[in-house]
Amino acid sequence: MTQLATRDLTIRFGGHVAVDAVTCTFEPGTLTAIVGPNGAGKTTFFNLISGQLKADSGTVTLGGRDLSRASASQRTRAGLGRAFQLTNLFPRLTVLENVRLAVQATRPGTHRRGLNLWSVWSDHGELMARADAILDAVAMKARENELVANLPHGDQRKLEVALLMALEPQVYMFDEPTAGMNHAEAPVILDLIRKLKQDRSKTILLVEHKMDVVRELADRIVVLHNGALVADGAPAEVIASPIVQEAYLGVAKEAA
Numbered sequence: 001m002t003q004l005a006t007r008d009l010t011i012r013f014g015g016h017v018a019v020d021a022v023t024c025t026f027e028p029g030t031l032t033a034i035v036g037p038n039g040a041g042k043t044t045f046f047n048l049i050s051g052q053l054k055a056d057s058g059t060v061t062l063g064g065r066d067l068s069r070a071s072a073s074q075r076t077r078a079g080l081g082r083a084f085q086l087t088n089l090f091p092r093l094t095v096l097e098n099v100r101l102a103v104q105a106t107r108p109g110t111h112r113r114g115l116n117l118w119s120v121w122s123d124h125g126e127l128m129a130r131a132d133a134i135l136d137a138v139a140m141k142a143r144e145n146e147l148v149a150n151l152p153h154g155d156q157r158k159l160e161v162a163l164l165m166a167l168e169p170q171v172y173m174f175d176e177p178t179a180g181m182n183h184a185e186a187p188v189i190l191d192l193i194r195k196l197k198q199d200r201s202k203t204i205l206l207v208e209h210k211m212d213v214v215r216e217l218a219d220r221i222v223v224l225h226n227g228a229l230v231a232d233g234a235p236a237e238v239i240a241s242p243i244v245q246e247a248y249l250g251v252a253k254e255a256a
């Protein structure tokens with residue numbers, strides 16, 4: 001079992017402790033929602049796990065392997081997959097070309113072959129089949145020949161998830177995946193996350209403000225507050241806890 005674990009993970013910005021000695025494990029087959037008020041440290045915690053930021057102290061391990069000193073790309077190769085809002089897309093390429101490049105990037109030896117010689121590779125058929133399967137999974141086959149720049153926002157976000165799936169990570173990390181989406185677009189992304197959840201070998205981390213989404217998707221909720229982990233458990237139990245009612249949901253003591 002490939003377990004993701006943080007131990008005493010800490011980072012300070014000036015005098016401010018943005019993530020404060022967070023110790024937490026994430027098991028395959030589990031979707032953990034990470035919640036907390038604005039500025040609680042959720043995105044910073046993600047950055048420390050994915051390697052965009054290096055911790056001042058503490059460790060990040062995946063399957064027992066210490067990744068604390070690994071770069072972001074080394075962590076991606078080790079199995080940590082993070083969806084970045086649109087920053088990984090090539091807007092002047094088609095949907096299919098974007099997915100094919102992502103599939104290719106996961107195969108050994110790609111650095112020797114260059115990124116634009118797809119059609120001459122001996123494993124062309126296998127790579128195409130994988131790209132096709134991913135486009136099917138995200139229901140985007142009908143748009144495979146469209147330029148990414150011309151896609152509606154919601155489809156671009158779906159494609160981000162497709163590229164992440166192409167990397168076949170052990171751990172999927174989503175930071176507010178439906179932010180900025182309209183009512184028609186958000187359910188499509190949530191459906192994709194639901195489908196990913198069915199693969200019990202995957203570990204999913206989700207930073208999400210929308211409590212209805214958290215209630216529906218999460219197997220477990222971790223609450224950060226002022227950088228520290230203040231609650232961790234089953235959704236019903238965590239949502240009902242006084243610390244969440246007070247600190248996160250904004251229920252005043254006297255009204256609770």
Ligand SMILES: Nc1ncnc2c1ncn2[C@@H]1O[C@H](COP(=O)(O)OP(=O)(O)OP(=O)(O)O)[C@@H](O)[C@H]1O
Pocket residue numbers: 013016018036037038039040041042043044045
């Ligand atoms: N690069 C940085 N330099 C200085 N301070 C930072 C930096 N990144 C984050 N912070 C601070 O660290 C704290 C945690 O920020 P973070 O973005 O992780 O919170 P968050 O829980 O994700 O908030 P939100 O829900 O608003 O996205 C905040 O006080 C923020 O201002």
